[in-house]
Amino acid sequence: MTSAGFLYSKGIVFSPADTPPISTFLESNPGAYTTTRTHNNSASLLFWDRHLQRLSNSVKILLTSNPQFLFKSLNSTINPLLTPPPPSDPVWESTIKSLVNESVNKVLPVALRETRNEGEELAVTALVTGNTEKLGEVKRNVFEALDVHVHVGSHVPHVFGVKGYGARVAVVGPGRNIAEAKYSDWVRLRKSLEKLRPPLVTELLLSNDGDRILEGCVTNFFVVCRKDNRNEKYLGGNENTLPYEVQTAPIGDGVLPGVIRQLVIEVCLSKGILFREVAPSWSEHEFWQEAFITSKPFVFYTFSLLLASIAFDQNSSNVINT
Incomplete structure (x- = not known):
């Protein structure tokens, strides 16, 4: 994705000259967000319904656990209308989806018309943020204090299955707070971990x-x-006949419920592949047949290199070099 693109914010579509890179925009604005890309020559947004569902859940989680991640400069006096809706509230979900879709429809057609080359896909990020200035004016519900911003930029799909395109990864730091929500503050917070990134x-x-x-x-x-x-609990398959299982950490351990993560689980269940939600252990890596990561908008990578380059001080949350 290129650094410039189009931005829809507060009723205005900003041109590429006035649109910051997506990382800069997310670092500067609190809120819950999701990123996907167009698909099939920009005919549709990839897994968009799933992204909207996850975005709706993320907003709800932030309201419940840490509204400071949703509202900038929020003081200790919380407006009672910020009380989150019940766990299953169709009105909440449909309203969030409607607000986001309305904003996407303001900017995506402009980006498709003015900047996209034939065959090029676009990366689309929707950010739902709280408007602190509106809090005192809220009369009915929290939706009146929410703003939706949409950033659209170019995306060139990666090539898979070619030597040299595998992911290179390293274990470097502790898990996220409020990991079950995808929020923009993490873009800023993870910078400290970036300083530990080994070469390549x-x-x-x-x-x-x-x-x-x-x-x-x-x-x-x-x-x-x-x-x-x-004797472990498996999802799908027959544990007596299949020699391998797919493992990934459970949501309860502190991981993001990724869109592609859920699709991998569903595929395993539909194909009878053993699946176990348990955090993979590096101390047992000699039993690993393969490892891969999943993400949007890149779908997945297998590994060409795995480094265990950082160890942890058991008595603190700090990381130390080994």
């Missing part, structure tokens, strides 16, 4: 103990592992 590494993995791998900074992490002899 393309993704940084997170672990709270230096052994059990949770996820990547921007990806979910999976391994295909030879089964052990423990």
Whole structure:
């Protein structure tokens, strides 16, 4: 994706000259966000319904656990209308989806018409942020205090299955707070981990103990592992006949419920492939047959290199070099 693009914000479509890179925009604005890309020569947005569902859930989680990640400069006095809706609220979900779709439809046609080359796909990021200035004016519900921003930029799909395109990863730091939500503050917070990036590494993995791998900074992490002899609970397949299982850390351990993560789980279940939600252990990596990461908008990468280059001080959350 190129650094420039189009931005829809507060009712205005900004031209490429006035649109910051997506990383800069996310670092500067709090909120929950999701990123996808166009598909099939920009005919559709890839897995868009799933992205909208995850975005709706992320906004709800931030309202519940840390509204400061949603509203900039929020003081300790919380407007009672910011009380999040019940876990399953169709009105909440449909309203968030409607607000986001309305904003996307303001800017995506402009980007398609003015900047896209034939065959080029576009990366689309939707950010739902709280408007602190509107909090005092909210009379009915929290939707009145939410703004939606949409950033559209160029995206060139990566080539898979070619030597040299595998991901290079390293374990470098502890897991995220409020990991089940995707929020823009993480773009800023992960910069401290970027300073630990070894040469040639393309993704940084997170672990709270230096052994059990949770996820990547921007990806979910999976391994295909030879089964052990423990009596474990499997999803799908027949544990008596299949020699391998797919493993990834459970959401409860502190990982993002990625869109492609869920698709991998669904494929495993539909194909009878053993799947176990358990954090892959580096101490058992000799049993790994394969490892891969999944992300939007790149779908997935297999590994060409895995480094265990950072260990953790067991008595603190700091990372130390080994």
